Amino acid sequence: MKLINYILAVVFIGSVLAGCNNLDETLYSSIGSNNYYNTRDDVLRAAYRPFEHAFWSISSRHVLNELSADQIITPVRDGWWDDGGVWRLYHYHQWTDARGADDSIIYEWSGCFQGIGQCNFVIEELSQLNPAKFGFTQVDFDNLIAQCRVLRAWFYIRLLDAFRNVPYVVSFNDQSKNTETQVEPWKIFKLIEDELKECIDLVYEKGPSVSAGQWTRGAVVSLLVRLYLNAKVYIGEDRYSDCERYAQDLVDGKYGAYEIADRWDAAFDWDNDQCDEMIFGFPAAAGYTSWHYENNTFWNTVPANSEVYFGDRKCKKGAHNCHFAASPSYDLNGKLYDYELGMPVEKFRKYPGDERMKMYRNLGNGRREGMFLYGYIEYKGDDGKMHQMIAPEKPYKLYIRDAVGVFHDLAPDSWPRNKESTLSSGDHNSGYHFVKYPFYADDDPHQLESDYAEIRLPEVIYSLAECKLRRGAVDDAAELLNSVRRRNYPSEQLKEVLYAPEGKVQLNMNEMLDEWGREFFAEGRRRIDLIRFGKFSTGRWWDKIPDADNHCQIFPLIRQTLDTNSKLVQNPGY
Secondary structure (H helix, E strand, C coil): CEHHHHHHHHCCHHHHHHHCCCCCCCCCCCCCCCCCCCCHHHHHHHHHHHHHHHHHCHHHHHHHHHHCCCCEECCCECCECCHHHHHHHHHCCCCCCCCCCCCHHHHHHHHHHHHHHHHHHHHHHHHCCCHHHHCCCHHHHHHHHHHHHHHHHHHHHHHHHHCCCCECCCCCCCHHHCCCCECCHHHHHHHHHHHHHHHCCCCCCCCCCCCECCCCHHHHHHHHHHHHHCHHHHHCCCCHHHHHHHHHHHHCCCCCCCCCCCCHHHHHCCCHHHCCCEEEEECCECCCECHHHCCCCCCCCCCCCCHHHHCCCCCCCCCCCCCCEECCCECCCCCECCCCCCCHHHHHHCCCCCHHHCECEEEECCEEECCEECECCEEECCCCCEEECECCCCCCECCEECCCCCCCCCCCCCCCCCCCCCCCCCCCCECCEECCCCCCCCCCCCCCCCCEEEEEHHHHHHHHHHHHHHCCCHHHHHHHHHHHHHHHCCHHHHHHHCECCCCCECCCHHHHHHHHHHHCCCCCCHHHHHHHCCCCCCCCECCECCCCCCHHHCCCCCHHHHHHCCCCCCCCCC
């Protein structure tokens, strides 16, 4: 049973949803252990409240880590989506302390600290209660508290990733344990590391009695792997050996039985809570909570009005729109760019037969195929006839291309005279669209049921492979990557597409980065991968030129944040 099914039965959903939109809310201001915790459900409500907030908060992380990187763009489309140039600030690395583009920078700071505050409150409140009074064993109660400790560490990893220099806040009631000023990154790193290590044995191992949406031992260890993989970025210290050790133990089954699914999309489908590739996910349920299907995550990755194609004409979360697209592979002469970075679609095409490159379509009975939308988009209308989608406002038929420009009614094999291809020049034909989580039709009972896949087994496998590759164990790294990649291609193609010695493709660090980009396309991690590989500031992709220096590798504190606490210091370079 999904954890959310229980949570929704006991949590006041209205206040949950309303509260997350108010960044100035004072959480639990009138609730204390003496007047709130009367039943077992009261305890569970408190323990799982921060998880809903965490789920809501992923939107800001997604924007910061994808729009600032090389794979996803927000081009202007016939005047749409300029929004005063906010998306250009991310794309060109021009954000400042005065303007955080669409406010995702301030939301990442305040949203994470809100979550930390909620976790601190729960940890301290539950620590004062007698488990037996509410029908819990001590082991069960320790697990509940550990759930919030791990979630707090998860928030801190995000803060370390985005800002590096943040205050140390570990108590809701005792401010002497906290700092108003930022601390050195290694202190936050050590806090995360110690908390996760202590919680490994306090949470449960994956099993049939553990509901989806809970931190398990495998999930906690996966966060350690994530932390150690990026330690050189966060604190200037190489921790690849620690990363490799924990990743190897998890892959070997020490922390639970996980395995790669036989379909790439299994970890994103409506029943992904039952997928053994899933290590941790935020539970979703239609009509209740499904944050990854809205806001600036996945709802806006498809052409405007494409509900006619998907069959979700009721549009329960609002009309589809065309915010995100894949960065282009071709210029406006039809010539392939030769950049090392970007061009994600071409990097998928590099290996023939990739299942993900199929045109996305619903197959019925809660199944889909393909990940991209391109070319003509045909759908069956209410009249029973086939139609082609048209652009909003201007009546030209869509022919979606792996390029950015003003195409309008041009034939598929024609290119525009105006050769301007920038984020400021495009139409609704510009850039392949993508569907990571399925958009099922209104008559499909599994519509909007997909859990958000926060940690998948491939992340641990790829982290392990990268560590092995960095120390020269190329064949071992290749074998690990192939264990995931082989599901994406027809069996007759495997010799051509797998890494040597199993196949003909040679693995090196550039190919490793490309493979991270393919497997985790649009999963909210591309920025940190580019930074770890030394490409974020120095790399060039499409119309993005290298940065003048490295200060954009961390985000600024927006002035609104600085104004709330005079002891905060702006990050270097801003």
